Amino acid sequence: MQQTGFRAAHRLVEIANAVRADPQLPRDAVVDLLVRHGEREADLSEGEFRDSDVRGLREAALVLAEVLAESDTDRAATALDDLLSQHAAPPRLSRHDGHTWHLHTHDEAAGWSGWFLASGAFALARLLSEYGRATWGECAAPGCRVLYLGGGPGAPQRYCGAACGTRVRVAEHRRRRKESREPSPG
Template sequence: MSETSTKQGFQPARRLIDLVNAVRRSQDLPRAAMADLLARHGESAGDLTEREFSDSDADALRAAALRMADVLAETDTDKAAQALNVLLAEHCAPPYLSRHDGHPWHLHVDRGEKAGWDEWFLASSALALARILSEYGRVTWGECAAATCSAFYLGTGPGSARRYCSAACASRERVAAHRRRARERS
C-alpha cells in the first residue's frame, strides 16, 4: 500500500469519495472492482494482487468506506471535526514524509506495513478531510441534494458551496423545480 501522487497531485480525498460512492452503490463490491478503483488512484499493481489485497482485506476496506460515509454525511463542521479527531486518534501514527515509487515527497500517517488496507484508508482519508476542513474552515463535502441521487461530492473548487454531486444532478433539480412551479401556477 502506498499513498501516491498522480499528475494532478496526490488526491486521497478524491479516492475517498470514489471508493465510498462505489461501496454505497454496491455493498458487495467485488475485490477486483475495488482493486481497479485503487489502481486508478495510483496504487501499484503489485500491491493489488489477490495475495497482497485479499478478499478479507476487501471486506475490511468496504467496512472502512462505510465508516467514512458517516463522516461525509455530517454537515455540521464541529461534529465533523470531532468525528475526524476520533479517526485520527484511532488510526494514525505520527506523520512522516515519504517518497517512493517515483512519486514526490508526500505525507503519510498510516502505521506503515503494520497497517491493513482498512487502517491505511481510514488514516489517509481522515487526514485528507482534516486538511480540507482546516483549509476552508468548514465542511466542503456532502451528499448530493438531488432527490434521486445519494452520491457524495467534494466541493473544494471556487464559487459558492456545492449542493450537488454533478452539473447533471443540479440541472435535473432546476428543471424539476421549474416544472413544479409551472404546474402550481396553472
C-alpha cells in the same frame, strides 16, 4: 500505499461511492479503483491484498462515507478527530517502491483498512482546515446519494454535478408554474 496532495480525497470519494452502490464490491473492482488512484498492481496481488483486506477496506469506506454525507461541519470535524485519534500516526515523509516523496499518516502495521481510514480522514481534515468548512457532501437531488468533493471557497455545493442541479431546478420551476396556473380555492 501512498497519499499525495488531495488525491487521497478523490480516491476516498470514488471508493466510498462504489462501495455504497455495492457493499460487496468485488475484489477486482476494488483493485481497479486503487490502481487508478496510484497504487501499484504488484502491491494488490492476491498474496499482498487478501480477501480480509478487501472486506476491511470496504468497511472503512462506509465509515468514511458517513463523514462525507455529514452536512454539519462541527459534526464532521468531531468525526474526523475521532478517526484521526483512532487510526492516524504521526505524519512522516516516505519514498518507497518507486513512488516519489509522499506523506504517510498511518501506522504501517494497520493494514489496508487502517491506511484508508487514516489517509481519508487526514485528506478531509486538510480540506476542512483549508476552507473552514466541510466542502464535501451527499447530493441533495431526490433519489441521488452520490458523494462529492466541493470546489472550496464560494457558495457551498449541493449537488454531485450539473445534471442533478439542473434536474432539481427544472422540477422546482415546473412545480411553481403549475401552482401559479391552478385556480385558487374559494
